[in-house]
Each structure stands twice: as C-alpha cells, then as structure tokens.
Amino acid sequence: xxxxxxxxxxxAHVMRTRGFARTTTKExxxxxxxxxxxxxxxxxxxxxxxxxxxxxxxxxFRPFAEELARKPGAGSLxxxxxxxxxxAIEFYRESFxxxxxxxxxxxxxxxHRTSAARRGAGPHRPxxxxxxxxxxxxxAGRIRPEADPDAGAALLLGACLQYAFLLSFAQRELDPxxxxxxxxxxxxxxxxxxxxxx
Amino acid sequence: xxxxxxxxxxxAHVMRTRGFARTTTKExxxxxxxxxxxxxxxxxxxxxxxxxxxxxxxxxFRPFAEELARKPGAGSLxxxxxxxxxxAIEFYRESFxxxxxxxxxxxxxxxHRTSAARRGAGPHRPxxxxxxxxxxxxxAGRIRPEADPDAGAALLLGACLQYAFLLSFAQRELDPxxxxxxxxxxxxxxxxxxxxxx
DNA sequence: TCCTAGTTAGTGAGTACCTACTTACCTAGG
DNA sequence: CCTAGGTAAGTAGGTACTCACTAACTAGGA
Numbered sequence: 001x002x003x004x005x006x007x008x009x010x011x012a013h014v015m016r017t018r019g020f021a022r023t024t025t026k027e028x029x030x031x032x033x034x035x036x037x038x039x040x041x042x043x044x045x046x047x048x049x050x051x052x053x054x055x056x057x058x059x060x061f062r063p064f065a066e067e068l069a070r071k072p073g074a075g076s077l078x079x080x081x082x083x084x085x086x087x088a089i090e091f092y093r094e095s096f097x098x099x100x101x102x103x104x105x106x107x108x109x110x111x112h113r114t115s116a117a118r119r120g121a122g123p124h125r126p127x128x129x130x131x132x133x134x135x136x137x138x139x140a141g142r143i144r145p146e147a148d149p150d151a152g153a154a155l156l157l158g159a160c161l162q163y164a165f166l167l168s169f170a171q172r173e174l175d176p177x178x179x180x181x182x183x184x185x186x187x188x189x190x191x192x193x194x195x196x197x198x
Numbered sequence: 199x200x201x202x203x204x205x206x207x208x209x210a211h212v213m214r215t216r217g218f219a220r221t222t223t224k225e226x227x228x229x230x231x232x233x234x235x236x237x238x239x240x241x242x243x244x245x246x247x248x249x250x251x252x253x254x255x256x257x258x259f260r261p262f263a264e265e266l267a268r269k270p271g272a273g274s275l276x277x278x279x280x281x282x283x284x285x286a287i288e289f290y291r292e293s294f295x296x297x298x299x300x301x302x303x304x305x306x307x308x309x310h311r312t313s314a315a316r317r318g319a320g321p322h323r324p325x326x327x328x329x330x331x332x333x334x335x336x337x338a339g340r341i342r343p344e345a346d347p348d349a350g351a352a353l354l355l356g357a358c359l360q361y362a363f364l365l366s367f368a369q370r371e372l373d374p375x376x377x378x379x380x381x382x383x384x385x386x387x388x389x390x391x392x393x394x395x396x
Numbered sequence: 397t398c399c400t401a402g403t404t405a406g407t408g409a410g411t412a413c414c415t416a417c418t419t420a421c422c423t424a425g426g
Numbered sequence: 427c428c429t430a431g432g433t434a435a436g437t438a439g440g441t442a443c444t445c446a447c448t449a450a451c452t453a454g455g456a
Contacts, residue, residue, distance in 0.1 A: 003405080003406090017304075018304070019301075019302050019303050019304045019305075020219070020302045021218070021219030021220075021302040021303060022219075022302075022303065024440085024441070024442085025441080025442060025443080026440095026441080026442090034405095034406075034407090035406070035408075036407090036442085036443085037406075037407060037408085037443085037444080038405075038407075039443095040442095040443065040444080041404095041405070041406075045442080045443080046442065097301060100298040100299075100301040100302075101298075101299075101301045101302040103217075103294075103295060103298040103299050103301075103302075103366065104217050104219040104220075104298075104299040104301075104303075105217050105219060105220065105302075106215075106216070107217075109367075109369075110369070113367065113368070113369075124364055127360075147387065147390075148383045148386065148387055150383070151357075151380075151383040151384050151386070151387040152387055154360060154361070154380075155353040155354070155356070155357045155384060155387060155388065156353070157356075157360065158353070158355075158356030158357030158358070158359060158360035158361075159349075159352040159353045159356030159357070160356070161356060161359060161363065162325075162352060162355065162356035162359050162360075163352070163356075165359065166322055168301065169307075169311065170311070171307075171308070171311075182349075182352075185346045185348070185349040186349050186352065186353060188346065188349070189345065189346055189349040189350055189353060189388075190353065190387075192345075201431080201432090222414085222415065222416085223415080223416060223417080224414090224415080224416090232432075232433090233432070233434075234416085234417085234433090235417085235418080235432075235433060235434085236431075236432060236433075237417095238416090238417065238418080239430085239431065239432075240431095243416080243417080244415095244416065244417090
C-alpha cells in the first residue's frame with residue numbers, strides 16, 4: 001500500500017471516530033505514521049484530502065444494485081425485497097455517519113455534491129435501482145399495473161435509511177436477528193400492497 | 199424578547215447557515231448584537247449554548263402527533279396518511295440539517311441524546327405516534343388484522359425522511375405540488391397494502 | 397568505476413491566524 | 427452602595443499550512 005492510500009485510510013479512520021469537524025491534520029498524520037508536511041506533498045489542502053476520502057471510502061450500493069438487476073422473475077418478490085432491505089440497512093448504516101457529518105460543513109457539502117455528480121454517484125441511486133427492478137417485475141406481471149414502483153422503492157428504502165439513522169443516533173450496533181425481522185415485515189407490508197387488487 | 203432568547207435565535211440562525219462546526223462564538227455575538235463576553239454571562243460555555251439551542255429551536259412533531267391521536271375513525275385512512283406524510287416531510291425538512299450536523303460532533307451527540315431522553319423527546323417519537331394511530335384504526339376494523347402497524351409507520355415516515363434528506367443534499371427548496379403528489383402516492387401504495395386481503 | 401546532478405519522499409521547526417474563554421472595568425436601577 | 431447586565435482588550439492554546447532542509451535513489455557521461 002502506497003503512502004497516499006495509507007493517508008486516506010488513516011484519515012477515514014480518524015474521521016469516523018473523532019468526527020468530521022474535529023479531525024485535525026496533525027491527528028491524521030500521526031495515525032498514518034507520517035509528518036504533517038507529508039500530507040501536503042500528496043494533497044493540495046485539507047478540503048482536497050477530505051474529498052478524496054469521501055470518494056475512496058464511502059461505501060457503494062452498486063454491487064447490490066447489479067444483483068437486483070438480474071433478479072426480475074427469479075425468486076419470490078417478497079424475498080427479493082427482504083434481501084434488498086437487509087442490504088440497504090447495512091449500506092445506509094455504513095455510509096450514514098460519514099454522509100450525515102458532511103452536512104456540518106455546507107462548503108464541503110457543495111464541493112462533494114458536484115464532484116459526486118460528475119462521477120455519476122449520489123444518494124438517490126439506490127432508490128432508482130430498486131424502482132427499476134420493481135418496474136421490471138411489473139412488466140412481468142408480478143406487480144399489479146396501477147401500482148407506483150417509485151413510491152414502493154421510496155417506502156422500502158426510506159424505512160431502511162430511517163432504521164440506520166436511529167441506530168446511529170442511539171449508537172447501537174446492528175442486531176442481525178432484529179434486522180432480519182424488520183426487513184421481513186417491511187417486505188410483507190409492501191408486497192401485499194403491490195400485488196393485491198383493491 | 200430578552201437577551202438570552204436573542205442569543206439563542208442568533209445562534210440558531212448562524213448554525214443553520216454556516217454549519218454547526220464552523221459556528222464561532224464571535225459570529226453568534228455579532229449576529230445577536232452583543233459582545234462575546236455577554237454570551238458567557240448567560241451560558242456556561244459553548245457546549246452549554248449549543249445544547250440550549252437544540253432544546254429550544256429543534257422543531258417538534260408533537261402538535262401533529264396530537265392531531266393524529268384524535269383522528270382514528272374520522273376521515274379516510276388514505277387522506278389521513280397523506281396528510282401525515284406532508285406534515286412529516288416538512289418536519290424532517292426543518293429538523294434534518296440541525297439534527298444531521300450533530301453527528302459531526304460525537305461528544306455533542308452523546309450529550310444531546312441524554313438530555314433529549316431526559317425530556318422524553320427523540321427521533322423515534324413520530325414513528326411511535328403514527329404506529330399508535332394505525333393500531334387504533336386496526337382495532338376499529340379499518341386495517342386488516344394481520345397487518346403490522348409498526349412496519350406501516352416505518353415505511354411511510356422513512357420515505358418522508360428520505361425525501362427531506364435528498365432535498366437537503368441537493369439544497370433544493372420544498373415544492374408543495376411535488377410534495378402533494380409524492381405524499382399521495384406513498385399513501386396510496388401503503389393503504390392498499392394495509393387494507394386488502396392477499 | 398567513479399563523480400555529479402537531479403529527483404523523489406520525507407521531515408523539524410516554525411508562522412500567521414483564529415478560537416474559546418477571562419479579566420478588569422463600566423454603568424444604570426433599586 | 428450593591429448588583430445585574432454589559433463591554434474592550436486581552437490570553438493561552440490550537441489550527442492549517444509553509445519552508446528550508448536531508449537522505450536515498452537514479453541516470454548518465456568520462
């Protein structure tokens with residue numbers, strides 16, 4: 001692992017523990033095992049370093065979205081949704097602390113938003129992926145035609161985001177059994193809504 | 199309005215615009231129209247001031263929760279849920295920037311969590327209020343008995359939280375027409391799920 | 397095989413600035 | 427005269443960032 005990556009690793013670690021705003025260049029340098037001046041050989045300034053950390057270390061939903069794209073027609077709709085909910089809770093749980101803390105720095109938020117948009121990333125992508133899957137199931141006839149796939153996707157993933165938010169707020173760990181039960185009842189409630197005539 | 203309240207107002211305003219972490223005592227004092235030293239006549243230190251701001255200025259869901267408690271049996275379930283969604287989006291939209299930015303300061307988050315718990319507030323309260331309403335409707339026979347009111351509440355409010363989150367991230371204003379349509383399709387999707395047999 | 401010059405990766409010791417917080421003082425009302 | 431509310435002018439410590447420097451390695455010409 002080269003120096004730049006070591007610095008990114010250390011910065012991500014310090015950001016997660018000390019919090020975004022309280023992270024100092026001195027602390028990052030010490031955690032990485034280099035001097036402060038070395039940071040500035042590899043990054044223009046602190047903002048540049050933070051954007052690089054966000055780019056490199058924010059978890060991505062892409063692998064699961066790709067799996068979801070292969071699923072229409074296979075497996076039960078309910079189980080697919082429950083699996084999506086479990087993956088989404090983990091995804092949001094991992095990304096939330098870092099994402100939320102960017103809101104403390106409006107300037108950084110703006111910079112991150114533009115750089116993320118340029119890369120085609122963004123927080124709405126999971127919802128879009130799930131909505132695409134639901135539309136495919138709708139065309140395959142497994143979801144009733146009047147249903148709204150966008151609303152369905154927003155409901156399921158919103159509940160997952162909220163779950164992760166509450167866990168972060170309470171500073172609790174994930175309990176796999178509780179997640180399993182929660183994801184299941186979300187899927188049950190949602191599927192019945194999507195598949196049953198009024 | 200007394201000095202203390204003026205300071206709280208100014209602090210809340212600066213926190214919203216400059217961001218939580220970047221807010222300085224000097225800036226608050228200037229915005230309030232007092233000297234920096236005056237802040238310390240009214241608050242012990244900066245943390246004490248911030249906790250007071252959070253206590254005084256965080257929006258509350260209580261008025262709407264109370265209205266919701268009077269509703270079971272009156273009006274259509276769908277319209278009640280759509281109204282709840284609209285209120286929740288506004289509530290989350292207002293409280294999210296401040297709430298999320300606390301995550302940048304783990305120490306402050308912990309302090310706020312304990313002080314909020316002591317006052318009986320907390321981010322889970324809206325979900326609980328909605329779940330209580332849904333249970334009442336279930337007992338009144340307007341929701342099928344096998345449905346899970348907790349899951350229903352989590353789905354609806356989660357989607358609203360997510361909507362507010364995305365708006366904050368995109369730094370867009372609320373578009374009442376879009377909110378109306380969004381809340382409606384959420385309620386439609388959810389109600390069908392809660393009221394129809396499989 | 398040496399000598400030399402350039403490059404790369406890193407650092408110790410600062411600097412200029414900003415921050416939360418304090419002190420000594422003032423002033424008006426009761 | 428005392429006290430509550432207010433201030434100007436600090437202080438001590440922390441912050442991002444810079445600069446002059448070193449040591450190790452590389453390339454290439456005589």
